[in-house]
Amino acid sequence: MPKRSDAWLKLIHAVANVEAELGKVLQDRHGLGLSDYRALEILSRSPDSELRMQELATHLRLNQSSVSRMVERLERGGLTVRDLCPDDKRGVYTVLTDKGRAHFETAQPDYEAALTAALKEHGCEELLSVKFTTTG
DSSP: OOOHHHHHHHHHHHHHHHHHHHHHHHHHHHSOOHHHHHHHHHHHHSGGGEEEHHHHHHHHTOOHHHHHHHHHHHHHTTSEEEEEOSSOTTOEEEEEOHHHHHHHHHHHHHHHHHHHHHHHHTTOTTTTOOOOOOOO
């Protein structure tokens, strides 16, 4: 009988492979790292397309320093801007720009196609056999 740790290791390996393939597609086709893409996606789903830097770090499971460097890159590309919190001048928001939203929306179909292919290739389809519906 296989051990739970064997299954866990297999899952970790599959996730690492899927993420590597997603990162390659996003970098090659859209000049985005995987964390960059995820940040744009999270911001696009946030109220007013903005989040405090600390909240973005929490969503991405990255430390504050890594998120600051990433947001700086996104800002240089015109994909986000930083804004001070009106209630707390120490609080800094990251705000998705129209250019950032357009870039995310352009990358999204390639991300979804690469995700579907990578999940199939690495045997993850059964793990994610939940039926998804789209709204809109």
